[in-house]
Each structure stands twice: as C-alpha cells, then as structure tokens.
Amino acid sequence: MTASANHKATEKKSLQPGQILVLGFLILILVGGFLLTLPISSSDGRSLGLHNGMFTATSAVCVTGLSIIDAGLDLSFFGQLVLLLLIQMGGLGFMVFATLAMVLLGRRISLRNRMVISESMNQNGLTGMVRLTMWFSAMAVVIELIGAAILSTSFVPIYGWGKGIWFGIFHAVSAFCNAGFDLLGNNQSLLGFQQDGVLLLTLSCLIILGGMGFAVLLEFLQYRKSMHRLSLHTKLVLSITGILLLFGTVSVLLLEWGNPGTLGAGHLSFWQKLCNSFFQSVTSRTAGFASLDQAQLNDTTKLITCLLMFVGASSASTGGGVKTTTFAILILLVITVIKGRERITVFGKEISQETARRAVAIVTIAVAFLMLVTCVVSILERHSGFEIMDLTFETTSAITTTGLSSIGTSNLRIGSQILLMPLMYLGRVGPLTLAVALAHRMKSNVANRVHHPEEKIMIG
Numbered sequence: 001m002t003a004s005a006n007h008k009a010t011e012k013k014s015l016q017p018g019q020i021l022v023l024g025f026l027i028l029i030l031v032g033g034f035l036l037t038l039p040i041s042s043s044d045g046r047s048l049g050l051h052n053g054m055f056t057a058t059s060a061v062c063v064t065g066l067s068i069i070d071a072g073l074d075l076s077f078f079g080q081l082v083l084l085l086l087i088q089m090g091g092l093g094f095m096v097f098a099t100l101a102m103v104l105l106g107r108r109i110s111l112r113n114r115m116v117i118s119e120s121m122n123q124n125g126l127t128g129m130v131r132l133t134m135w136f137s138a139m140a141v142v143i144e145l146i147g148a149a150i151l152s153t154s155f156v157p158i159y160g161w162g163k164g165i166w167f168g169i170f171h172a173v174s175a176f177c178n179a180g181f182d183l184l185g186n187n188q189s190l191l192g193f194q195q196d197g198v199l200l201l202t203l204s205c206l207i208i209l210g211g212m213g214f215a216v217l218l219e220f221l222q223y224r225k226s227m228h229r230l231s232l233h234t235k236l237v238l239s240i241t242g243i244l245l246l247f248g249t250v251s252v253l254l255l256e257w258g259n260p261g262t263l264g265a266g267h268l269s270f271w272q273k274l275c276n277s278f279f280q281s282v283t284s285r286t287a288g289f290a291s292l293d294q295a296q297l298n299d300t301t302k303l304i305t306c307l308l309m310f311v312g313a314s315s316a317s318t319g320g321g322v323k324t325t326t327f328a329i330l331i332l333l334v335i336t337v338i339k340g341r342e343r344i345t346v347f348g349k350e351i352s353q354e355t356a357r358r359a360v361a362i363v364t365i366a367v368a369f370l371m372l373v374t375c376v377v378s379i380l381e382r383h384s385g386f387e388i389m390d391l392t393f394e395t396t397s398a399i400t401t402t403g404l405s406s407i408g409t410s411n412l413r414i415g416s417q418i419l420l421m422p423l424m425y426l427g428r429v430g431p432l433t434l435a436v437a438l439a440h441r442m443k444s445n446v447a448n449r450v451h452h453p454e455e456k457i458m459i460g
Contacts, residue, residue, distance in 0.1 A: 022429050025061060025090070029425070032057035032086040041079030048074065051414065056083070058421045061090035062428035063318060065180025065288030065403020066394075068410040068417060072185035080183060084170055090428065091177025091210065091318035092140055136214045140176065147172035147206045154199040175206035178319040180288015180403035187408065189290040190279075195272055200279045200291055207287040208245075211313030212237055232349045233325060237314045240324040241285075244308060248281025249274075251304050252292075261296025284308035286319035288403020295406045299389050302406060306393055309400040310366070320401030320427045322363050329359040362430075370399050373423050377416045384413070398423040 037053035039045050048056070052069050059066050060083050069075070071083060148168040155171075156164030167183055174181045182189050193199050209217065216234045230238075253274060256263040263273045276291050283289045284305045297305070312321010329344070333356050336344045344351040374395045378388055390407045397404045398420045409417065 025425070025429055028086070028089060029054070029057050029061045032061060032082065035082045036075075036079060041076060041082060043074055043076050043079070051417070055417055055421060057086060058424055059403070060086035060179065060181065062401050062424040063087060063090045063177050063179040063286075063320070064398065064401040064424045064427070065174075066398060066405060066409045066420065066424070067181065067187070067403075070185060070187055071181055072183035080170065083181060084173055087177050087179045087181060088173055091173075091179065092136065132218075135218060139214065139217060143206065143209055144169075144172045144176050147176065147202055150202045151199060154193070154196055171203070172206060175203045175287065175289065176210040176318060178207055178210050178286045178288070178313060178317070178401070180283070182289065187410075191291065191293060194268060194276055194291050197272065197275050200275050203287075203289060204279055204282040207282050207285065207289075207319075208241070211285055211287075211317050211319040212241060213314040213317035215316050216314065232347055232351075233315075235347050236325050236328045240311075240328045241314070244285065244311060244324070245278070245281050248284060248304065248308050249278045252280045252301060253277035255298050255301045255304075256292070259296065259298060262292045280305070281308065284402065284404065286312045286321050286400055286402045288397075290404060294393075294404055295390075295408075297406065302389055302393050305404065306396045309396050309402045309404070310370075312400050312402070320399075322366050322400075326359045326362050329356055330363060333359070366399060366427075369423065369426060370395055373399070373419055377412075377419060380413050380415045380419075384411075395420070395423065399427040401427040 033050075033054035033056070035041060035053075036056055037047050037050055039047050041053075042048055047053075048069060055068050056071075058064075071080065075083060148165075148171075150168075151171055152165050152168030155167040158164065159167060170181075170183055173179075180189075184190070184192065190200070190203075216237050219231060219234050220238075253263070256277070257273065258264040260266075263276060268276065279289075279291050283291075285308055294302075294305075310321060311327045312323060313319020314324045315326075328346075329351060332344050332346055332351065336342075344353075344356060374388075374392050377395060378391050381391060386407055393404070393406045394409065394412070396402070401424060409420070412420075
C-alpha cells in the first residue's frame with residue numbers, strides 16, 4: 001500500500017470535527033453524572049442515584065435547566081460546584097477548556113484541534129482560532145464577574161456574605177450560559193424576586209449577551225463606532241433578537257395582565273409587570289429562569305413561549321433553539337418565494353442557497369424530533385392528567401435547551417424523563433451536527449456531478 005493510500009485510510013478512520021464534538025459532550029455528561037452520584041455531592045451524604053445524577057448532568061452540560069432534583073437543597077457545596085463547572089463547560093464548549101489547558105501546558109494546538117474549535121464556534125476559517133478562544137474565555141469571565149457583583153447586592157442582604165456571593169457567582173454563570181439552574185430552593189426559581197428589578201434586569205442582560213454569540217459581541221465591540229460595517233450575520237442577530245424580545249414582552253404583558261396567577265396578582269406595579277413580562281420574553285430564549293409561575297400561564301402565552309423557545313438564541317452562543325439566523329433565513333426564504341424572486345437578499349447582501357437548505361434541514365430535524373418525542377411522552381403520561389399543551393411545553397423546553405417547565409419535570413414518569421435526556425443532548429450539539437456526525441456518508445466528486453432528469457410535481 002502506498003503512502004498516499006495509507007494517509008487516506010487514516011483519514012477515513014479518524015473522527016471528523018462534528019463527531020468529536022458529539023462524543024466530547026457525551027463524555028462530559030458521563031463524567032459529570034458520575035461525580036454527581038457520589039455521596040459527597042449530596043447534601044445528606046447519600047447518593048442521588050444514577051438516574052438523578054445523569055439527568056442533572058445532561059441538563060447542565062446541555063445548559064437546559066430542567067431538573068428532577070432541587071439543586072439548592074439536594075446538593076452539597078461540592079455538588080453545586082460540580083454543577084457550576086458542568087454548566088460553564090457546556091455553555092462555552094468543552095473545546096474552549098481543552099484549548100486553554102493546552103495553552104497553559106505549552107502544548108501545540110494541532111490542525112485537527114483547530115478544526116474542532118472552528119466547528120464548535122461555528123466559524124468558517126482556521127486562522128486565529130486559539131486567539132479567538134482566549135478572547136471568548138476572557139470576555140465570558142469578565143461579563144460573569146460583573147454580573148455576579150451586581151447579583152450579590154440582591155443576595156447578600158438575604159443570605160449573608162458567603163452564601164450571597166456564592167449565589168451571585170452561580171446565578172451569573174447560569175444566566176450567561178443560558179442554563180437556568182438556581183440554588184434558591186423549593187423549585188420556585190425566581191418567583192420570590194418578582195419585585196427585584198435590579199436582579200431581573202441583570203439576569204436579562206447576562207442571558208441576552210450569552211445568547212447573542214461571542215462572534216457578535218466581539219464584532220459589535222470592534223465596530224461600535226461604525227455600525228454600517230457590521231457583518232450580515234451580526235445585523236440579522238441584532239434585528240431578530242430585538243424583534244422577538246419586543247414581541248414576547250408585549251404579548252406576555254397583554255395576555256397575562258389580568259391573570260391572578262401571574263401578573264394580575266395585585267402586588268405588582270405597572271413597571272414591575274413590564275419588567276416581569278420582559279424577563280419572561282428573555283428567559284424563553286433558552287434561559288430557563290422563571291419569575292412567573294409557568295403552570296399559571298394562559299395557554300396562548302404558553303404557545304407563544306414555545307415559539308420563542310423554538311427559535312432560541314443565536315449561533316455560536318451559549319443558548320439553544322434553531323437559532324435566530326436560521327429563523328431569519330426561513331422568513332426571508334418565504335418572502336423570496338412570495339415575491340417570485342430567485343435569490344435571497346437582505347441588507348444589500350445575498351444569502352446562498354446552500355445556507356437556506358441547511359436552515360430548512362435544521363428546522364425539519366428539530367420539528368421531527370419534537371413531534372416524535374411529544375407523541376411518545378403523551379402516550380406514557382396518558383394517565384397522569386397532564387394537558388397536551390403542557391407536555392409540548394416540556395418537550396420544546398428540552399430540545400431547545402431552555403429549561404422552563406409548567407408541570408415540573410420531576411412529576412413526569414421515569415420513562416418520560418429518560419426520553420428528555422437525548423432530546424436535550426440533541427438540542428445542545430445541534431440537529432444538523434448530530435445528523436452529519438452519525439451519518440456515514442460517502443462523499444464522492446463523481447456523485448456530485450451526476451444530474452438526473454427534472455420533472456415537476458404539484459405542491460401546496
């Protein structure tokens with residue numbers, strides 16, 4: 001066998017960047033789940049059990065926030081620290097930490113590692129990947145520390161200095177990574193802080209910054225004095241994010257204004273209602289914190305929340321969902337078809353047909369998995385008395401790695417909880433990435449050149 005043939009055989013056997021990401025997150029979940037099952041991770045010194053540990057680790061690494069335990073009461077400080085590290089590594093990506101470790105150890109970053117970093121950050125090139133990783137990490141730490149300092153002003157007066165500062169750090173990381181885990185106890189999330197505008201707005205800012213994507217933040221800071229130089233990606237992210245936040249805020253405010261179980265309870269002022277409506281809109285974008293009782297929301301509000309969760313955050317961010325740019329491309333594609341145009345254009349730029357096909361594929365895969373799991377869960381829970389809207393809310397929250405729940409994930413049957421785990425995993429690694437990584441496709445230049453006869457079919 002020639003050297004060229006050996007090289008090709010090695011390439012076929014080696015893992016592709018997408019496959020490395022898929023396996024990397026899986027290994028991180030298994031290690032984290034094992035650590036959480038240790039007695040030292042439990043507040044009472046007894047193991048949480050394999051199921052509870054693995055579900056919590058999956059939810060943390062996938063930055064979802066759905067939980068079948070009470071992290072504030074059931075976990076020891078060690079367990080909470082493990083949970084925080086899993087959230088941080090899951091949010092920023094395990095390759096970021098691997099790169100930092102190799103840099104600190106003085107090891108050379110190989111070409112394959114650069115390719116994996118590029119894939120994990122959704123970048124097109126390989127130039128400057130290490131420098132970009134360092135920037136990402138530094139920016140994340142700075143943002144989280146500032147957020148932790150502000151949040152501590154709300155927690156310290158209630159819990160004291162030690163616990164208050166720890167709560168500030170934990171919730172800042174959880175918010176920036178769009179995880180939604182909290183340590184406040186009794187699975188009440190932020191219901192006790194509805195009147196704390198500083199805390200809600202600080203968490204909102206952390207969630208939005210983490211959900212926009214590091215590339216957008218870097219570009220926005222670099223060109224803050226000349227907005228017209230922003231890339232098309234950044235313009236779409238900022239535009240869709242603003243539109244969805246406004247739509248969500250107004251919808252929640254109008255639909256829940258007189259609901260005694262949420263905004264109409266009587267103890268909230270107009271500005272507090274507006275703040276909580278805004279927070280509900282923000283947290284629905286894959287964050288998972290809740291200042292309103294999700295079980296008491298109107299069905300229409302739950303449906304709108306599902307739509308916001310499905311769109312989610314932006315590419316190369318800490319959030320999930322099909323992404324704002326994917327949603328934007330689908331809308332632009334529909335507009336293009338309606339107007340009878342052949343090319344998708346926006347802001348004076350053209351979007352390729354390949355990008356449009358990828359967007360359609362991502363949404364199709366996500367919808368297919370969502371419908372399949374919702375149907376299975378509804379069958380498993382047919383005697384539980386849960387409404388289909390609430391089950392759809394739960395499965396949408398899982399696949400979009402949001403973490404909101406209107407029925408309490410711990411109230412589901414074990415079979416349903418197990419089904420939610422691969423759904424969260426799929427939502428984190430990305431529907432298209434997972435599909436490509438697991439599909440052993442044979443790429444052939446000859447096959448790509450083959451064209452078959454066209455024939456029209458009727459649609460619509």
